[in-house]
Amino acid sequence: MSSETTAKIRLREVEKRFVSARGEDQIAVARLDLDIRAGEFVCLVGPSGCGKTTLINLMAGFEKPTTGEVIIDGKVATAPDPDHIMIFQDYGLYPWRTVLGNVLFGLQARKVPAAEAREKALATLELVGLSHAKDKHPHELSGGMKQRVSIARALAVEPSVLFMDEPFAALDAFTRLHLQDELLRIWNEKKPTVVFVTHDLDEAITLGERVVLMAPRPGRIQRILDVKLAHPRERTDHDFAVFRKQLFEEFHLVHRQAAEAAEYAI
Numbered sequence: 586m587s588s589e590t591t592a593k594i595r596l597r598e599v600e601k602r603f604v605s606a607r608g609e610d611q612i613a614v615a616r617l618d619l620d621i622r623a624g625e626f627v628c629l630v631g632p633s634g635c636g637k638t639t640l641i642n643l644m645a646g647f648e649k650p651t652t653g654e655v656i657i658d659g660k661v662a663t664a665p666d667p668d669h670i671m672i673f674q675d676y677g678l679y680p681w682r683t684v685l686g687n688v689l690f691g692l693q694a695r696k697v698p699a700a701e702a703r704e705k706a707l708a709t710l711e712l713v714g715l716s717h718a719k720d721k722h723p724h725e726l727s728g729g730m731k732q733r734v735s736i737a738r739a740l741a742v743e744p745s746v747l748f749m750d751e752p753f754a755a756l757d758a759f760t761r762l763h764l765q766d767e768l769l770r771i772w773n774e775k776k777p778t779v780v781f782v783t784h785d786l787d788e789a790i791t792l793g794e795r796v797v798l799m800a801p802r803p804g805r806i807q808r809i810l811d812v813k814l815a816h817p818r819e820r821t822d823h824d825f826a827v828f829r830k831q832l833f834e835e836f837h838l839v840h841r842q843a844a845e846a847a848e849y850a851i
């Protein structure tokens with residue numbers, strides 16, 4: 586079967602232009618093609634300004650391509666879809682709702698009957714290890730706990746796609762490593778398609794089945810790395826180090842080229 590028929594998400598010659606504050610036409614993402622399989626975990630990495638957020642927003646339907654198409658499940662994506670959930674760095678929790686209330690939110694919005702919604706919400710809180718905190722409010726939680734609530738809220742509605750834009754960037758290193766492991770465990774159990782933006786190359790190699798390295802001006806794919814490492818991935822393993830070296834070398838190259846291009850443009 587070709588990838589045409591098997592891909593969950595297909596980007597076809599997707600281009601996104603913005604007009605900058607100075608009135609200049611700016612290509613955030615240039616004619617980009619990418620296929621993502623159902624149940625795949627793909628990480629997007631690259632230097633600041635290379636279009637990672639623009640690309641994930643295009644896939645999530647928050648932005649419309651200037652030209653080209655984003656196709657999900659065979660349909661052109663033109664708006665956000667309740668089956669595709671975005672998780673942001675800043676959690677986006679409702680401060681006036683309890684943890685359980687936050688997780689219930691999406692289920693209530695979908696008119697899931699109350700008893701069933703409660704059962705699902707409690708099961709999802711159990712999945713992320715937060716049953717004990719169900720009656721707390723967001724201000725009573727650590728950053729890691731808040732992000733686990735936002736993951737639980739997303740998972741409760743059983744989305745087929747999770748878009749994650751630097752979800753762990755604001756967390757301390759220890760919590761971050763822990764949540765990476767948690768996310769992998771949940772992904773293995775539920776197998777949603779995950780598109781995950783990160784600045785952290787180790788995080789990308791830990792999580793991704795493929796790591797898409799992007800380059801700026803214009804935003805484009807520089808390289809796609811197949812991370813053929815079994816889980817659990819040990820960051821101290823020799824094979825991990827091999828992928829790490831490869832990705833770091835490519836990343837430095839992209840960075841250098843971007844810096845040179847910026848200098849030339851001044």
Ligand SMILES: Nc1ncnc2c1ncn2[C@@H]1O[C@H](COP(=O)(O)OP(=O)(O)OP(=O)(O)O)[C@@H](O)[C@H]1O
Nearest residue numbers: 603604605613632633634635636637638639640804
């Ligand atoms: N709404 C907008 N209006 C104008 N320009 C924009 C807009 N959104 C993004 N851009 C520009 O598009 C380019 C790509 O931005 P984007 O935020 O997608 O990059 P990024 O790789 O996610 O960056 P970072 O890693 O810093 O978050 C940048 O040059 C940015 O200034």
